[in-house]
Amino acid sequence: MDYIWQWNQIWDYRQVFVRGMQVTVILTCWALLIGMVLGLGLGLMRSSRLLVLRLPAAIYIDIFRATPILVQLVWIYYALPILSGVQMGNIASASVGIGLHAAAYIAEIFRAGIASIDRGQSDAAKSLGMGYGQAMRRIILPQAIRRMVPPFINEFATLMKLTTLGSVLAVNELLHEAENLINNTYRPLETYTAVAVLFGLMIYPFIWLSQRLEQRWKVRG
Amino acid sequence: MSDAPIIRVQGLHKSFGKLEVLRGLDFEVKRGEVLAIIGPSGSGKSTLLRCLNFLEEYQAGEVRFDDQLVGYRRSGAGKLKLDSENNVRRIRARMGMVFQSFNLFPHKTVLENVMEGPLVVQRVSRTEAEQRGRTLLQRVGLIDKIGAYPAQLSGGQQQRAAIARALAMQPDAMLFDEPTSALDPELVGEVLEVMQSLAAEGMTMVVVTHEMGFARQVADRVMVMDRGEIIELAPPAQVFGAPKSPRTAEFLRRVLH
Numbered sequence: 001m002d003y004i005w006q007w008n009q010i011w012d013y014r015q016v017f018v019r020g021m022q023v024t025v026i027l028t029c030w031a032l033l034i035g036m037v038l039g040l041g042l043g044l045m046r047s048s049r050l051l052v053l054r055l056p057a058a059i060y061i062d063i064f065r066a067t068p069i070l071v072q073l074v075w076i077y078y079a080l081p082i083l084s085g086v087q088m089g090n091i092a093s094a095s096v097g098i099g100l101h102a103a104a105y106i107a108e109i110f111r112a113g114i115a116s117i118d119r120g121q122s123d124a125a126k127s128l129g130m131g132y133g134q135a136m137r138r139i140i141l142p143q144a145i146r147r148m149v150p151p152f153i154n155e156f157a158t159l160m161k162l163t164t165l166g167s168v169l170a171v172n173e174l175l176h177e178a179e180n181l182i183n184n185t186y187r188p189l190e191t192y193t194a195v196a197v198l199f200g201l202m203i204y205p206f207i208w209l210s211q212r213l214e215q216r217w218k219v220r221g
Numbered sequence: 222m223s224d225a226p227i228i229r230v231q232g233l234h235k236s237f238g239k240l241e242v243l244r245g246l247d248f249e250v251k252r253g254e255v256l257a258i259i260g261p262s263g264s265g266k267s268t269l270l271r272c273l274n275f276l277e278e279y280q281a282g283e284v285r286f287d288d289q290l291v292g293y294r295r296s297g298a299g300k301l302k303l304d305s306e307n308n309v310r311r312i313r314a315r316m317g318m319v320f321q322s323f324n325l326f327p328h329k330t331v332l333e334n335v336m337e338g339p340l341v342v343q344r345v346s347r348t349e350a351e352q353r354g355r356t357l358l359q360r361v362g363l364i365d366k367i368g369a370y371p372a373q374l375s376g377g378q379q380q381r382a383a384i385a386r387a388l389a390m391q392p393d394a395m396l397f398d399e400p401t402s403a404l405d406p407e408l409v410g411e412v413l414e415v416m417q418s419l420a421a422e423g424m425t426m427v428v429v430t431h432e433m434g435f436a437r438q439v440a441d442r443v444m445v446m447d448r449g450e451i452i453e454l455a456p457p458a459q460v461f462g463a464p465k466s467p468r469t470a471e472f473l474r475r476v477l478h
Contacts, residue, residue, distance in 0.1 A: 120324035123276055124383075126392060128338035129314025131306055138341060142328050 003189065007065050010190050020177030021198060027163040028093055032156065034099025035093070035106050042103060043110025048065055057107065064104035070165055073097040087138055093165035094173075102159045109151045112146035146217045153210035157203045174198060225288070227394055227425055228273060232282035244449040245282065250394070253423045257430055257440035257457075261472055264446040266429040267321075270398050273427065274316045275309050283459045286312050287393065304343045314342050317387030321399040323379040324370040331358065331382045332367040338390045350389070357385040361415050377408030381415055394425040401432055418447055433476060435462050445469045 010017075045057035064072070076097045081087040087098065117140050125135035167176035178195045182188045222228075224247035234245040242265045250256050258266045271277040273284055275292035284291040284296055291312055293301045325334050335354040339345045358364050361381040371379055380400055387395060397416065401409040413435050420439050431437060436443050436457060443460040445453040445468075452466045464470045 028265070067442065092408075118322075118324070120320055120322050123319065124318075124324035124326070124386075126276060126310075127274060127313055127316070127318035128341040129310045129389070130338075131310055134341055139326055143326075146328075 005190060006187060009185050009187055010194050013185070016177050016181050016192060017174065017198060020172065020174035021202070022093060023091070023166075023171065023177075024160070024163050024173040024202075027091065027098065027166055027171065028160045030091075030095035031098035031102055031159055031163065034096060035102030035155075035159065038099070038103035039106025040110055042107035043114065046107055046111045047114050061104045061107050064101050065108075067100070069101045069162060070168065072101055073165055073169060076100075089184070090166070090169040090171045094163070094169050094171045098162050098165070101162070102155065105155050105158075109148050109155060110144075112151075113148035114140055116147055117143050146213075149213050149217075150210055153206050156206060158220060161199065162201055224251070226250055228288055228427070229285040229288075230273075230282070231285075233269070233272060233279055233284060234241060234281035235265075235272055235277060235389050236257065242449050243272070243279070246449075246451055248444065248451060250425060250427060252425055254442065255420045255424075255426045255428065255440045256442050256444060257428050257436035258444045258446060259430060259433070259436055259472075259476075260444075260446035260452075261475075265449040266446050267398050269428050269446070270318075270396050270427060273396060274318060276314045276318075278303075283397070286316065307388045310342070314338070315393045316389055317384075317390055317392035317395040319380070319383050319387055319395065319397045319400045321402050323371070323376070323383045323403070325379055325383055325386070327371050330368050330370055331363060331374070334371070334382060335386045335389045338386065343390065353389050353391075354385070358382070361385045375408060376404045377411045380412045384412075384415055384419075388419075395426065397426065397428040397429065397430070399429050401430070406413075411448065430477070433473075435460075445472065447472065 009216065042057045042060060045053040046061065048054050077090065077093040121139055121143065121183060122135050125139045163173050164175040166173045170176065174195055178191045182191050185191070228250040230248050231247055232253040233243050233246040246269065258269065260266055272279045273291070278292060279315055289312060292304055292309055294304045296302045326337065329337065332354050335357060339350040339353055340347065355364065358367055361384060362381055363378060363385065366374060366378060371382070374382065400416070401412050404412065409432070413432065419441050428440070440457055441447070442454060443457045444451055445460060447468050453460055453469045454463060460469065461473065464473060
């Protein structure tokens, strides 16, 4: 155990890490946006009384949860262009792929959150004459979102870590940049350790925030 | 116009799957009348109430509110079709409803709860909604709880706030679904008092209740339900004094002793 850590090389290449983190953040933001919008839609469809809405959402969610995300990414990057003629760049492919995947999980968070609200709440909203949209927006979702914060932050952390899969599509996110760096420096231990620490630094604040919010909202039930 | 019944129910049938909960009900509620609905649990009282403002769909018969069919409309061929959400909402907005479990919105203050309907459904100004809210909360004795959240109130206070919330829509009728059943005994009185004053003002009320005292003293007529049927519908003196049906007598014997 007399490995000699050499951090100075990592420091010399800090620009590479910054560049990688930027791409990681961009990938996370796009994937999150796609995942949230699609996930909310799918979650509402999944909660619907109408089979024509519920069934497609259920099939989508099951397919994306039952197949590996790595396969989904590769499929979108390599197979989709052949089938549809739509060729996206590697960052776009990775964003869309991770976003579509996350949507399935986010939909389940929305569905469970909505289902957790007592039926009396929507009864009360309806009895005042509110429509479905008003009741959702003003009564159900504001309450449901509080309960969804912990699983949602959890999903966000998962999603940010999943962006490392972009490296298989040669997206220059943090892990991919780090692997390239190792080919020059031959310092895998330091490099991978730095990658882990950087991910931790990016993700931990959100975990902390979720715990704080949970504490604060507990007061008002 | 004032003599026409505001609620008219004809041949109402309602099933949950194979279970028939309402088996052909006929009755009317006149404007300004207080109708109490009593009967053993599982007799379909709450389901009936929920059919009146279409929180439950019914399968046969008609519910009419102010002569308008509730929940359905006749298509060109004379067949019944589900009515549009907008029409259902319009009718619901004219009937206030009070629930056993209060169902106040927990993320809103008492005043916000009361303002919600006027603001969102009737789109009145914030000033107007707030003024209505304050007046009503004053009336139900909660003016000092205006900024409180429902979780900070007792059950009796929550139910009074819920009554104010329903009244804020200035409804033509009020539906009460066992409004005191979830309350500690010492809190029942304050809610009944509010309801009694409403009745005295001439509000049309349909009240599903286990409070026989309220049914006897405040109601104009009492409906006794059992197994999805109306077994008696008469003024309280007759229902409590000289019930025609042995099933009514049996039920009253059990609840009054």
